[in-house]
Amino acid sequence: NAGVTQTPKFQVLKTGQSMTLQCAQDMNHNSMYWYRQDPGMGLRLIYYSASEGTTDKGEVPNGYNVSRLNKREFSLRLESAAPSQTSVYFCASSLPTGAPTEAFFGQGTRLTVV
Amino acid sequence: KNEVEQSPQNLTAQEGEFITINCSYSVGISALHWLQQHPGGGIVSLFMLSSGKKKHGRLIATINIQEKHSSLHITASHPRDSAVYICAAPLVDSGTSYGKLTFGQGTILTVHP
Numbered sequence: 316n317a318g319v320t321q322t323p324k325f326q327v328l329k330t331g332q333s334m335t336l337q338c339a340q341d342m343n344h345n346s347m348y349w350y351r352q353d354p355g356m357g358l359r360l361i362y363y364s365a366s367e368g369t370t371d372k373g374e375v376p377n378g379y380n381v382s383r384l385n386k387r388e389f390s391l392r393l394e395s396a397a398p399s400q401t402s403v404y405f406c407a408s409s410l411p412t413g414a415p416t417e418a419f420f421g422q423g424t425r426l427t428v429v
Numbered sequence: 430k431n432e433v434e435q436s437p438q439n440l441t442a443q444e445g446e447f448i449t450i451n452c453s454y455s456v457g458i459s460a461l462h463w464l465q466q467h468p469g470g471g472i473v474s475l476f477m478l479s480s481g482k483k484k485h486g487r488l489i490a491t492i493n494i495q496e497k498h499s500s501l502h503i504t505a506s507h508p509r510d511s512a513v514y515i516c517a518a519p520l521v522d523s524g525t526s527y528g529k530l531t532f533g534q535g536t537i538l539t540v541h542p
Contacts, residue, residue, distance in 0.1 A: 358517075359532075373529070407472075420474070
């Protein structure tokens with residue numbers, strides 16, 4: 316029962332470096348999401364993918380790009396990391412139906428940009 | 430954009446106490462989620478409810494759609510319940526992507542032995 320798997324779990328970057336956060340789910344979910352969690356602000360949606368082949372911006376997309384590689388995988392890329400992107404990043408997935416469904420979250424990636 | 434507010438932000442209890450965490454939201458929603466996050470850990474879904482009440486072990490979640498309010502109760506609290514509890518609701522424009530959520534700021538619960 317892997318669920319939603321994120322890699323890496325921890326990362327330290329220097330300002331201006333790039334990196335890709337990986338996310339994979341094995342529940343055959345259509346929809347996948349990237350959130351960031353900052354102290355005192357709650358989680359905020361960065362990008363989401365309603366289905367394979369589609370991606371859309373969320374609340375805080377600036378500085379990020381995403382790729383929905385296939386149904387299982389949804390990656391988040393920081394092209395030029397900035398200290399403001401220091402955060403905990405969570406990937407989530409859900410199965411879209413005609414009614415609300417549970418969302419499943421990964422363990423998070425703790426990113427520090429120095 | 431709907432807003433989700435939680436209270437209290439911090440909660441300290443002694444083992445065995447009954448705990449209540451509250452969540453209110455500003456617009457009509459289709460469902461509300463209660464999530465748990467242990468320090469340094471991932472996020473786990475506890476409940477998703479659209480009406481009434483759900484129970485799982487010592488955890489009980491209730492929702493009043495008309496009053497736009499939900500509560501999470503923990504009976505006979507235990508130190509292992511210490512975590513951040515988060516309520517969340519689908520964004521108003523979520524369509525069928527019900528994982529597009531807006532989150533409360535979380536309630537930090539500490540249960541002392």
